[in-house]
Amino acid sequence: GAGVSQTPSNKVTEKGKYVELRCDPISGHTALYWYRQSLGQGPEFLIYFQGTGAADDSGLPNDRFFAVRPEGSVSTLKIQRTERGDSAVYLCASSLDTVHNRQFFGPGTRLTVL
Amino acid sequence: DQQVKQNSPSLSVQEGRISILNCDYTNSMFDYFLWYKKYPAEGPTFLISISSIKDKNEDGRFTVFLNKSAKHLSLHIVPSQPGDSAVYFCAAITNSIPFNTNAGKSTFGDGTTLTVKP
Numbered sequence: 001g002a003g004v005s006q007t008p009s010n011k012v013t014e015k016g017k018y019v020e021l022r023c024d025p026i027s028g029h030t031a032l033y034w035y036r037q038s039l040g041q042g043p044e045f046l047i048y049f050q051g052t053g054a055a056d057d058s059g060l061p062n063d064r065f066f067a068v069r070p071e072g073s074v075s076t077l078k079i080q081r082t083e084r085g086d087s088a089v090y091l092c093a094s095s096l097d098t099v100h101n102r103q104f105f106g107p108g109t110r111l112t113v114l
Numbered sequence: 115d116q117q118v119k120q121n122s123p124s125l126s127v128q129e130g131r132i133s134i135l136n137c138d139y140t141n142s143m144f145d146y147f148l149w150y151k152k153y154p155a156e157g158p159t160f161l162i163s164i165s166s167i168k169d170k171n172e173d174g175r176f177t178v179f180l181n182k183s184a185k186h187l188s189l190h191i192v193p194s195q196p197g198d199s200a201v202y203f204c205a206a207i208t209n210s211i212p213f214n215t216n217a218g219k220s221t222f223g224d225g226t227t228l229t230v231k232p
Binding site: 056059 | 120
């Protein structure tokens with residue numbers, strides 16, 4: 001079945017560069033979430049979309065991070081001027097609704113900033 | 115300030131025995147709790163959930179217990195199987211506030227690595 005897909009699976013970049021991470025949610029899921037997971041920790045909320053709009057972006061660490069979902073389906077997480085501390089696995093999830101919040105996660109993108 | 119805590123980083127049990135994974139939370143506004151299971155190189159997958167209006171939810175070998183007064187929940191796996199070996203995350207959300215814009219936000223613990231030995 002078509003689950004949540006994320007590309008690329010791995011991304012290595014240099015400090016100061018710009019990166020884009022893509023998420024394809026499950027078809028029909030209106031809610032989409034981005035999390036960041038560092039080694040030994042649980043997923044840390046970044047932002048979530050209900051349709052095309054960002055309903056809650058309180059988890060974005062600073063203005064270098066930005067996410068869009070222009071047509072209410074695919075989402076892109078954009079990181080400007082990457083720093084070594086941005087290295088982590090970036091997880092995307094989608095859900096049919098937000099009330100019971102059963103989220104379906106993608107495999108993640110492992111970002112390494114050298 | 116970590117609002118969801120899983121104080122045991124790891125747990126090892128023998129196949130066939132019970133596994134008990136624990137989770138504590140501090141935010142009394144949390145009213146829905148979920149457990150996710152994660153294998154290496156994969157995203158977390160939903161396992162079981164419980165609403166704060168209940169104190170127990172069971173699904174096959176998996177049972178989640180919620181003690182609201184203690185702000186504590188636990189996941190019981192009986193009997194444990196080697197295929198259950200994974201990292202288990204507890205997550206909590208707040209649903210009940212009207213027009214709650216945080217309804218999509220899940221707060222996760224740091225996980226417990228369960229190893230079930232054959």
